[in-house]
Amino acid sequence: MIEIPYNVKPRQETGLYNAKLGIWLFLASEVMLFGGLFSAYVLLRVGSPVWPPGGEAQLNIPLATINTFNLILSSWTIVKSWIALKENDFKGFKTYMGITLLCSLIFLVIKYFEYSAKLHHGIFPSTDNFYGIYFTLTGLHGLHVIGGLIVNFYLWGPGKKMWKSEPERFTNRVEVSGLYWHFVDLVWIFLFPTLYLL
Amino acid sequence: MSSQNLEHHKSIYLKVLLALFVLTVLTVAVSFFDFGSITLAILIGLTIAFIKGFLVAGNFMHLLDEVKPIYWLLALTVVFFFVLFFMPMLWEMNLVTVE
Numbered sequence: 567m568i569e570i571p572y573n574v575k576p577r578q579e580t581g582l583y584n585a586k587l588g589i590w591l592f593l594a595s596e597v598m599l600f601g602g603l604f605s606a607y608v609l610l611r612v613g614s615p616v617w618p619p620g621g622e623a624q625l626n627i628p629l630a631t632i633n634t635f636n637l638i639l640s641s642w643t644i645v646k647s648w649i650a651l652k653e654n655d656f657k658g659f660k661t662y663m664g665i666t667l668l669c670s671l672i673f674l675v676i677k678y679f680e681y682s683a684k685l686h687h688g689i690f691p692s693t694d695n696f697y698g699i700y701f702t703l704t705g706l707h708g709l710h711v712i713g714g715l716i717v718n719f720y721l722w723g724p725g726k727k728m729w730k731s732e733p734e735r736f737t738n739r740v741e742v743s744g745l746y747w748h749f750v751d752l753v754w755i756f757l758f759p760t761l762y763l764l
Numbered sequence: 765m766s767s768q769n770l771e772h773h774k775s776i777y778l779k780v781l782l783a784l785f786v787l788t789v790l791t792v793a794v795s796f797f798d799f800g801s802i803t804l805a806i807l808i809g810l811t812i813a814f815i816k817g818f819l820v821a822g823n824f825m826h827l828l829d830e831v832k833p834i835y836w837l838l839a840l841t842v843v844f845f846f847v848l849f850f851m852p853m854l855w856e857m858n859l860v861t862v863e
Binding site for chain 2: 580581582587590591594597598601602604605606608609612613627631634635638639641642645646649652744745748749751752755756758759760763764
């Protein structure tokens with residue numbers, strides 16, 4: 567069987583292994599995806615005489631603030647899990663990645679309560695342009711959190727067996743997954759003030 | 765990443781985390797302050813967000829210490845991002861028209 571080159575060691579010309587180049591290309595496309603929606607938000611906002619169109623938005627700032635702290639903390643724990651692997655500390659990886667997973671779950675539970683309260687009060691994406699873009703942006707971001715949670719859970723659970731056979735490749739997987747997770751955090755850092763505070 | 769770089773990064777992760785927490789508190793605090801102008805409030809809010817974004821991308825994503833191809837890739841992305849971001853506004857201002 568022919569082995570795929572550069573899936574562990576970096577290619578000399580680029581200094582990158584395959585997955586790292588791949589994730590950065592993917593993140594570049596993600597910038598365009600969220601960029602398009604942020605552009606839509608700006609356009610809706612500057613085109614509206616009053617923002618939000620229906621008067622003051624009914625958003626839960628304390629819950630969103632907790633979620634902001636939560637995601638930032640998870641960004642730190644995931645980078646710590648990668649560092650732990652770099653230092654051959656598998657137990658440390660399990661602990662830090664476990665905390666990352668917990669933070670992701672807490673984020674989703676809080677988001678569930680936020681959405682439920684809105685739907686309960688008869689607030690839907692169709693209510694006005696503000697809620698339309700609010701649900702679109704936070705919903706898409708929430709899907710990204712779910713995606714990250716699935717991948718990180720795989721690395722923490724069934725995927726961890728690769729550590730025994732190919733430790734360097736497994737460490738790279740965690741780095742790549744971490745880069746994606748930091749991007750999810752980065753998007754929220756802009757979503758939080760844009761939608762909740764400004 | 766070399767082991768020397770790894771040690772350097774390790775020493776600053778906790779500091780970055782604390783800075784991000786402080787800036788989050790600041791983000792919420794300034795939103796309750798009346799700057800007298802919504803434009804100024806947006807400008808300050810987004811400036812703090814950009815600083816936080818820089819801290820995450822620069823340190824957690826190691827962009828302050830990355831290889832050149834990544835910088836080129838991201839530079840290209842920024843160019844296309846601005847085109848995408850401002851195209852609808854140019855359209856709205858009738859600076860872009862379709863024959």
